Amino acid sequence: MTKPLILITNDDGYKAAGIRDLARAVSAIGDVIVVAPDGARSGAACAITATIPVHYSGPYEELLQCGEQVYACSGTPVDCVKLALEQIVPRKPSLIISGINHGDNASVSCHYSGTMGAVLEGCMKDIPSIGFSLWLKRGESYEQHPPCADTLAAIATLCQRVIEAGLPADVCLNINLPVADSFRGWRVCRQARGRWSAEWAPAGNPHVRDRYFWLTGQFTDLEPDAADTDFAALRMGYGSIVPITIDMTAHSAIVQIERLK
Numbered sequence: 569m570t571k572p573l574i575l576i577t578n579d580d581g582y583k584a585a586g587i588r589d590l591a592r593a594v595s596a597i598g599d600v601i602v603v604a605p606d607g608a609r610s611g612a613a614c615a616i617t618a619t620i621p622v623h624y625s626g627p628y629e630e631l632l633q634c635g636e637q638v639y640a641c642s643g644t645p646v647d648c649v650k651l652a653l654e655q656i657v658p659r660k661p662s663l664i665i666s667g668i669n670h671g672d673n674a675s676v677s678c679h680y681s682g683t684m685g686a687v688l689e690g691c692m693k694d695i696p697s698i699g700f701s702l703w704l705k706r707g708e709s710y711e712q713h714p715p716c717a718d719t720l721a722a723i724a725t726l727c728q729r730v731i732e733a734g735l736p737a738d739v740c741l742n743i744n745l746p747v748a749d750s751f752r753g754w755r756v757c758r759q760a761r762g763r764w765s766a767e768w769a770p771a772g773n774p775h776v777r778d779r780y781f782w783l784t785g786q787f788t789d790l791e792p793d794a795a796d797t798d799f800a801a802l803r804m805g806y807g808s809i810v811p812i813t814i815d816m817t818a819h820s821a822i823v824q825i826e827r828l829k
Contacts, residue, residue: 571597571598571599572597572598572599572661572662572663572731573598573599573657573658573659573660573661573662573663574594574597574598574599574600574601574661574662574663574664574665574727574731575601575602575649575652575653575657575661575663575665575690576590576591576600576601576602576603576636576664576665576666577602577603577604577605577645577648577652577666577686578590578604578605578645578666578667578668578669578683578686579608579609579610579611579612579644579645579666579669579681579682579683579685579686580608580609580610580669580670581604581605581606581608581609582604582605582606582628582638582639582640582641583631584604584670584710585670585710585714586667586668586669586670586700586702586710587602587604587667588631588632589714589715590665590667590668590700590723591632591636591638592632592720593720593721593723593724594665594724594727595632595636596724597724597727597728597731598662598663598731600632600636600637601636601637601639601652601656601657601661602632602636602637602638602639603624603639603641603648603649603651603652603656603657604638604639604640604641604645604648605640605641605642605644605645605648605682606625606640606641606642609644609645609682610681610682611680611681611682611783612645612646612685613679613680613681613682613684613685614685614688614689615644615646615682615685616643616644616647616650617642617643617644617647622642622643622647622651623641623642624639624640624641624642624651624655624656625639625640626638626640627639628640639652639656644682645666645682645685645689646682646685646686648686649664649686649689649690649693650689653693660695661690661695662695662696662731663695663696663697663727663730663731664686664687664690664695664696664697664698665687665697665698665699665700666683666686666687666690666697666698666699666700667683667699667700667701667702668700668701668702668710668715668745669681669683669699669701670702670704670709670710671701671702671703671704672701672702672703672704672744672802673699673701673742673744674701674703674742674744674759674760674762674798674799674802674808674810675759675760675761675762675787675789675797675798675799676759676761676762676763676764677762677764677787678699678742678759678810678812681699681701683699683700683701684699684742684812686699687699687741687742688740688812688814691738691739691740692814694737696730696731696734696740697735697740697741698726698727698730698740698741698743699741699742700723700743700744700745701742701743701744701745702714702715702744702745702747703744703745703746703802704747708747713747715745716748716749716750716751718750718751719745719748719750719751719807721751722751722754722807726743726754735811736811738813738814738815739811739812739813740811740812740813740814741809741810741811742759742809742810742811742812743807743808743809743810744798744801744802744807744808744810745807746802746806746807748805752804752805752806752807753806753807754806754807754808754809755801755804755806755807755809756809756810756811757797757798757800757801757809757810758796758797758798758810759798759810759812760789760790760794760798760799760800761789761790761791762787762788762789762790762799763787763788763790764785764786764788765785765786765788766784766785766786767783767784767785768781768782768783768784769781769782769784798810
């Protein structure tokens with residue numbers, strides 16, 4: 569019997585530690601093909617490359633050594649998914665997964681995330697799609713705090729269940745993982761209300777005519793006492809699962825907006 573096909577991408581690049589861990593975690597449940605950017609594309613969100621050609625190279629099977637095929641793409645994470653589906657994979661994937669991102673994509677950060685951009689693209693193609701990200705403190709690296717073995721096993725189990733049961737139409741999953749020595753469990757929750765501020769730090773000489781800045785910032789959880797959000801789950805040591813939808817209609821506001829006509 570043909571094994572499920574799993575397409576994996578990310579926004580940290582095809583050589584990132586997180587994508588290696590994710591590919592190895594699910595290699596036992598399906599045939600794995602990795603198509604990821606040839607370098608970091610953090611913050612790419614749903615961007616596509618529309619002004620220059622996109623190319624890919626590979627496969628680089630030696631990078632993962634679990635039988636996966638690995639390809640590097642010059643475009644964004646969304647480009648990777650689009651290109652893979654039309655030019656690389658031999659059949660429609662049973663699942664698209666993205667990550668494991670080096671840093672969280674909880675709360676409003678999912679809107680900026682190239683990791684989640686790829687997930688939304690997969691969802692728009694009617695393929696069950698999941699993004700995985702690791703909640704790190706400022707200054708910490710993925711290599712310092714990789715997910716433990718039973719967390720990776722829990723990821724594989726969850727992916728298997730999604731392959732078997734599917735996801736609701738137009739719904740994908742944004743999953744964030746805490747740094748932990750053992751897997752405590754999943755919490756299905758909602759996206760926390762949050763806000764980024766102080767987002768620019770000077771880079772270079774402030775007295776020259778052209779002034780340069782690094783994008784940085786401070787995130788504030790605007791509802792730190794809520795118990796049903798992704799950040800609440802992470803603070804309690806659980807992996808957070810937020811179902812998100814590609815339908816951006818504010819259905820609850822339709823009646824109110826009708827009154828403005």
